[in-house]
Structure formats: C-alpha cells, structure tokens
Amino acid sequence: xxxxxxxxxxxxxxxxxxxxxxxxxxxxxxxxxxxxxxxxxxxxxxxxxxxxxxxxxxxxxxxxxxxxxxxxxxxxxxxxxxxxxxxxxxxxxxxxxxxxxxxxxxxxxxxxxxxxxxxxxxxxxxxxxxxxxxxxxxxxxxxxxxxxxxxxxxxxxxxxxxxxxxxxxxxxxxxxxxxxxxxxxxxxxxxxxxxxxxxxxxxxxxxxxxxxxxxxxxxxxxxxxxxxxxxxxxxxxxxxxxxxxxxxxxxxxxxxxxxxxxxxxxxxxxxxxxxxxxxxxxxxxxxxxxxxxxxxxxxxxxxxxxxxxxxxxxxxxxxxxxxxxxxxxxxxxxxxxxxxxxxxxxxxxxxxxxxxxxxxxxxxxxxxxxxxxxxxxxxxxxxxxxxxxxxxxxxxxxxxxxxxxxxxxxxxxxxxxxxxxxxxxxxxxxxxxxxxxxxxxxxxxxxxxxxxxxxxxxxxxxxxxxxxxxxxxxxxxxxxxx
Numbered sequence: 001x002x003x004x005x006x007x008x009x010x011x012x013x014x015x016x017x018x019x020x021x022x023x024x025x026x027x028x029x030x031x032x033x034x035x036x037x038x039x040x041x042x043x044x045x046x047x048x049x050x051x052x053x054x055x056x057x058x059x060x061x062x063x064x065x066x067x068x069x070x071x072x073x074x075x076x077x078x079x080x081x082x083x084x085x086x087x088x089x090x091x092x093x094x095x096x097x098x099x100x101x102x103x104x105x106x107x108x109x110x111x112x113x114x115x116x117x118x119x120x121x122x123x124x125x126x127x128x129x130x131x132x133x134x135x136x137x138x139x140x141x142x143x144x145x146x147x148x149x150x151x152x153x154x155x156x157x158x159x160x161x162x163x164x165x166x167x168x169x170x171x172x173x174x175x176x177x178x179x180x181x182x183x184x185x186x187x188x189x190x191x192x193x194x195x196x197x198x199x200x201x202x203x204x205x206x207x208x209x210x211x212x213x214x215x216x217x218x219x220x221x222x223x224x225x226x227x228x229x230x231x232x233x234x235x236x237x238x239x240x241x242x243x244x245x246x247x248x249x250x251x252x253x254x255x256x257x258x259x260x261x262x263x264x265x266x267x268x269x270x271x272x273x274x275x276x277x278x279x280x281x282x283x284x285x286x287x288x289x290x291x292x293x294x295x296x297x298x299x300x301x302x303x304x305x306x307x308x309x310x311x312x313x314x315x316x317x318x319x320x321x322x323x324x325x326x327x328x329x330x331x332x333x334x335x336x337x338x339x340x341x342x343x344x345x346x347x348x349x350x351x352x353x354x355x356x357x358x359x360x361x362x363x364x365x366x367x368x369x370x371x372x373x374x375x376x377x378x379x380x381x382x383x384x385x386x387x388x389x390x391x392x393x394x395x396x397x398x399x400x401x402x403x404x405x406x407x408x409x410x411x412x413x414x415x416x417x418x419x420x421x422x423x424x425x426x427x428x429x430x431x432x433x434x435x436x437x438x439x440x441x442x443x444x445x446x447x448x449x450x451x452x453x454x455x456x457x458x459x460x461x462x463x464x465x466x467x468x469x470x471x472x473x474x475x476x477x478x479x480x481x482x
Contacts, residue, residue, distance in 0.1 A: 005201070005202055007225060009224075010223070011223055012220050012223065013193070013221045014219070014221075018185075019186070023183070024217065031210070031212065033109050034110075035143045041117040042117055064117070068110075068111050071111075077096055078096035081096070083097055112153040149213060150211065155206070155207045156206055157180070166221070174190075176191075187219070197223070197225060197226075205222070213307070215304045245334045245430050247335075249419050250360050252355070256269045261427040275313055281309065317359045329367065332376070336379045385433075386425075387429075391414055392424035
C-alpha cells in the first residue's frame with residue numbers, strides 16, 4: 001500500500017516568466033497554434049451544422065473528444081497543406097504535407113484548444129436547455145489575434161521512463177519551470193512552496209497554462225494537492241450544536257464587518273479601493289492612448305502602460321481579498337455571508353464603479369473554498385433576507401431604511417451601526433432561516449407567485465383595425481366577470 005497522502009483538493013501556483021527573446025517567440029508560436037486549433041474546431045462545427053440543415057442525419061462533432069479526432073485526422077491531409085513537386089521529367093505532382101509547422105509546437109496545444117472549444121459548445125447547449133445557471137451563454141465565436149489574450153495549455157504527461165513533462169526547479173535551477181517542447185523557462189517568483197509539496201509527494205502537477213497579459217508572460221501551474229495538515233483543521237462540531245456562527249456583512253464604506261450573534265464585533269475591515277485611489281492616473285493613461293495614432297509604436301507603448309496599470313490594480317485587489325479571507329477562515333469555523341446579486345447591482349451606474357472596485361464576488365469565492373480546506377462551514381443567507389433592515393434586538397423590519405442611513409435606529413430603542421446590525425442578523429440566520437420562505441417577496445414578505453399575464457397585457461396599444469382579446473371573446477378577465 002502506498003504511503004503517499006490522498007489528493008483531495010485542487011490549487012494553482014501563478015508565476016511571472018522571464019523568457020529569452022527566442023523563448024518569447026516560441027511561446028507566441030504556441031499561443032497562435034492554440035488559437036488556430038480553436039478556430040478550426042469551431043469552423044468544423046459550423047460546417048457540420050450547415051450540412052445538417054440539408055441532411056438531418058449528418059453528424060455534428062460537439063464534444064472535445066470528437067473535435068480532437070477531427071483535427072488529428074485533418075492536420076495530415078491535403079486539405080491542411082500541399083505542395084507541387086516537379087520531377088526530373090518535368091511532370092508535376094501534388095503531395096499532401098498537412099500542417100507544415102505542426103511539428104514546431106507541442107501537440108498537446110492542439111488537443112487542449114479543441115477541448116476548450118468543446119467546453120464552450122457544452123456551455124452554450126446547457127445554457128439553452130436550462131442545465132447551466134447564471135447569465136445566458138451565447139454560441140462560441142472565432143478568436144481574433146488582436147482582441148484575444150494569447151494563451152495555451154499543456155497537460156503533464158509522463159514519458160515512458162516515468163519522468164514528468166512539466167517540472168519545477170529542474171537541473172538545480174530553483175526558479176524555473178520546464179515545459180515539454182519548450183524547455184526550461186526562468187521565473188521571477190519563488191517556487192519553494194510548490195517544490196516542497198512535490199518533493200514530499202503532497203502535490204501532483206496536472207497542467208500548466210501560459211498567458212500573455214500586461215506585456216508579460218505568466219504561467220499558472222494547476223496541481224492536485226493533498227489535504228491540509230490536521231493541525232490546520234477546525235474542530236468538528238456536533239449536529240445539535242448550532243452556535244458559533246459569525247456573520248460577515250460586505251459594504252462599500254467598510255469592506256467587511258464581522259460580528260457574532262450576541263453582538264460582539266469581531267472585525268471591521270476597510271478596503272484599499274485601488275481603482276478610486278488611482279483613478280486620476282488611469283484617466284491620464286487612457287487619454288494618452290486616445291491621443292496616439294492607432295497602430296503606431298507610441299500607441300502600443302501607451303496601451304502597454306495602461307494594461308500594466310490595470311494589472312497592478314487587480315493584483316492589489318486580489319492580494320487584499322486573499323489576506324482578509326485567510327484571516328477569517330483561520331480564526332472562525334462557521335461563517336455566514338449574504339447572497340448578493342452583484343451582476344444586477346452593477347446596473348446602478350452610480351455605484352457600479354465602487355462595487356466593481358470592492359470585488360465582493362471574488363471575495364466570497366475565496367472565502368468558500370478556503371473554509372472548505374479547513375473543514376469549516378460557510379452558509380449563504382437568502383438573497384431576500386433583510387439583514388440591514390431587521391432589528392437585531394427585537395426582529396422588527398424597518399422598510400424605510402435607505403442607503404444614506406448609516407445608523408440603524410429602531411422603535412424599541414436599539415441603536416447601532418448599520419453594517420454592525422447587518423452582521424449580527426447574518427450571524428443568527430442559521431437559527432431563524434426556517435422562519436423565512438425560500439423566495440419571499442420583499443414587499444409582501446411572502447412567497448413569490450408568478451401570475452399569468454393575460455394576452456395583450458403590458459404591450460403597446462393595438463393598431464387600427466386590430467382585434468383585441470375583448471372583441472374576440474378570449475379575455476379571461478371579462479369572461480369571469482360575466
């Protein structure tokens with residue numbers, strides 16, 4: 001029996017690459033090959049769909065496995081490439097060469113691009129059939145060279161000798177990542193943490209994704225890692241134990257306020273607000289881009305400066321979210337957050353920039369999987385739960401509370417900070433959630449019912465001479481009244 005620990009979680013390590021000029025050209029070639037394979041796979045699907053309109057029995061390749069087989073069978077044919085060879089007797093002959101440059105890149109790049117196309121098609125079909133939640137996904141589009149982030153992915157396949165294709169710190173070079181078909185690439189970050197996991201057989205590399213962002217090459221190494229040490233796990237609780245919950249209220253003036261059910265405030269964290277702080281510099285950089293002639297060297301330099309600026313702000317926001325999430329999951333085993341409809345809240349143009357700068361959705365994602373690693377619990381409060389309008393002392397709802405009211409004042413005499421009161425109400429949510437319906441109407445405080453609209457209701461006025469439901473005798477309301 002193997003003594004290696006069981007791999008139970010997935011994580012990734014992201015490093016900044018420091019390639020040479022020749023290696024940068026090789027990376028660019030691989031990214032172009034991935035884009036070419038994705039576009040070709042999508043073109044095969046569109047051609048098959050067009051043929052199916054004529055012949056309903058025509059098979060359409062839809063999965064990543066089918067697209068890989070279709071691309072592999074095409075890349076060596078005459079349709080992929082051919083040359084005309086003239087012999088000594090001056091007779092011309094057409095020879096199929098296939099993709100002449102296919103041996104210059106790693107073959108896994110083509111396969112992973114076809115898999116990505118299959119995933120995009122599956123997301124489109126699942127969204128249409130209702131299997132996929134969230135915003136509706138459209139049909140995949142062709143990737144353009146000028147508007148698509150150059151990237152490619154390579155799997156970690158072992159050779160016949162048992163050597164891994166993707167290696168970190170190979171040939172006594174600690175800060176390096178070796179990729180098949182490319183070689184050793186130097187990185188600018190410390191790889192000690194990943195190398196320790198690999199040395200102790202506590203992690204296994206699955207794939208590596210190389211992308212070009214903000215005028216710099218990056219690599220993200222995806223690993224299947226072992227569970228955290230039991231010393232970092234929270235102590236298990238009994239099923240009857242329903243205490244110890246900590247509510248976390250997210251806001252704009254204060255990023256997060258954490259409090260317990262008894263009213264004790266655990267933390268009050270203020271966000272750095274990187275976009276708001278650097279907005280003047282961003283405007284200057286954006287104006288500099290608009291004043292340059294498109295396609296010129298100065299325009300490319302100005303665009304690079306603006307891209308580096310956006311990338312810097314994103315790193316600040318991501319680092320802050322990781323710090324706050326780590327602090328909360330290390331000290332508390334039971335957390336409650338509210339289900340915020342961030343995409344819908346961004347429709348408010350007065351608060352959209354501040355909401356985007358806060359990064360609420362990414363923070364909730366980090367908090368959820370980090371707590372799962374430590375064997376803790378994260379409960380999502382219902383979206384219609386009035387955590388801000390509910391009095392944490394007498395449970396009275398105050399409908400007149402507006403966004404400008406930063407202090408919650410109740411008729412019972414309770415007075416507290418708005419965010420602190422909301423955090424307390426979130427902490428008691430697991431004990432009172434059965435008192436609230438699953439999808440209540442915020443005004444009637446009851447379950448939402450979808451009333452069937454009668455024909456013609458809510459539409460524009462009928463035109464001259466058009467028959468209305470009342471004239472036709474099909475109006476259900478008029479029939480019931482009669």
